[in-house]
Amino acid sequence: MQTDKPNGVFISTYGCQMNVNDTERMLSLLEMINLEGVATPEEASVIIINSCSIREKAVHKVHSEAGKYRRLKEKNPELKIGVGGCVGQQEKNKLLSDVPVLDFVFGTDAIDTLPQIVQEVREKNTRKVATKLTPKEPYQIETLVRNPGVATFVNITKGCDNFCTFCVVPFTRGREKSRDIDEIINDVKRLIARGVKEVSLLGQNVNSYKSTQGDNFSKLLRRLAEETKIERIRYTTSHPKDFDVELAHIMRDYREKIMEYIHLPAQSGNSEVLERMNRGYTRKEYIAKAHMLLKEVPGAVLSSDLIVGFPGETEAQFQETMSLLDEVPYESLYAFNYSPRPLTKAAKLPDQVAEEVKSERLSRLLAKHRDIAFNLAKKYAGQTLQVLVEEYHVTEDRCFGRSTQNKSVHFQGSRDLIGKTIAVRVTEAYPSTLYGVAEISGVAEISGVAEISGEVIK
Ligand code: SAH
Ligand code: SF4
Ligand code: F3S
Secondary structure (H helix, E strand, O other): OOOOOOEEEEEEEOOOHHHHHHHHHHHHHHHOOOEEEOOOHHHOOEEEEEEOOOOOOHHHHHHHHHHHOHHHHHHOOOOEEEEEHHHHHHHOHHHHHHOOOOOEEEOOOOHHHHHHHHHHHHHHOOOEEEOOOOOOOOOOOOOOOOOOOOEEEEEOEEOOOOOOOOOOHHHHHOOOEEOOHHHHHHHHHHHHHOOOOEEEEEOOOHHHOEOOOOOEHHHHHHHHHHHOOOOEEEEEOOOHHHOOHHHHHHHHHOOOOEOOEEEOOOEOOOHHHHHHHOOOOOHHHHHHHHHHHHHHOOOOEEEEEEEEOOOOOOHHHHHHHHHHHHHOOEEEEEEEEOOOOOOOOHHHOOOOOOHHHHHHHHHHHHHHHHHHHHHHHHHHOOOEEEEEEEEEEOOOOEEEEEEOOOOEEEEEOOHHHOOOEEEEEEEEEOOOEEEEEEOOOOOOOOOOOOOOOOOEEO
């Protein structure tokens, strides 16, 4: 089957950063069997849908995307189409029977066997399902990334044991496992040698990290800061119940390297709803933790996820989610309508909230947060922030990077600034994007009005 010229693989990616990172791993692994990433499905001889199941219509999205490829397969019967990610893990062989155009389905623990799966499907012309979770095997996973650039992801844990009653992740990613601490440190050292300046540590619940030697997440952060030359460390997602003062102090003591942005998903502002969600904290405890962080971590910037319309949520309980925004200054917020997920406890609860009620609550919540976010952003105007430059946009002669608060920052610059940390004075501030001028000689001020387009160098 194989020719000297590489074949193309096209992967479409849904969901969280874990999935984005998994796609990169798949592309790196498939290069080993002479498959090269391509930008469109038309150029591909293998197409993979890396799916997400976190909210509604997840299976439907996979069906409809696969349906679009039917025409390509009619033209090229050699084309192989597969589904990976959380819908693949959840639906298993049912996907193959429901979607005839599919050739393979692989789960979240089968990524490393993807080259064999693809080879088998191509050579034997069979269909294949590989969705076994491997709870007994240790979690060893060196980061595989083709062009890591300036900033990259590093997985430190996978799976989740929290079983929040609304969430499908414990079923699609399996039991929580942590990587060995020395393995992570060596991984980061290798990435630094390839030019990486910033790592984002990834896990469903990073601060429940526990190495085989019993080291916790604070210890991991401290060792990374002390033993490697990494310039910046970010992490996501931290669970409020596992956030302690020790971690806040590590962030404070190593603030030159550990970024002050903390994503701390609350999910609800009402204690009864939190209890039914099985989140492990009350409203009061959550607020106290958020205030502890604001006090102990200099310049801490918080963001959150909130769910509206959890089964049984009353208007009064929703009002407590609204008022949480007055208690905790979230600079960014990701809010969602509750969506019943397969296998989860909440999906079976009585008193499911009507869709119109959820959507109406969500729009009130987002409108309230919009005003708050605009007000909070104002403080950045006139401030000088440290920006790690990730890209250069040729047409506009603009650099793009991120500040230590995780804000996107645009400023006039040159391509040789990629990979450097530049002091940028902010001239215009919006909730997630800032425009500014570099505090180095010879660069002009820019405004946020111009569109970013054209060639991008990374
Ligand atoms: N591990 C993270 C969350 C990962 S899922 C944590 O515990 O905070 C990302 C977000 O999706 C969640 O924070 C939640 O707000 C949202 N989410 C998960 N399941 C959902 C559901 N069934 N309906 C609506 N939103 C959901
Ligand atoms: Fe889902 Fe809860 Fe685990 Fe987050 S902590 S992944 S919301 S079960
Ligand atoms: Fe989605 Fe799975 Fe991530 S459900 S959010 S891709 S862990």
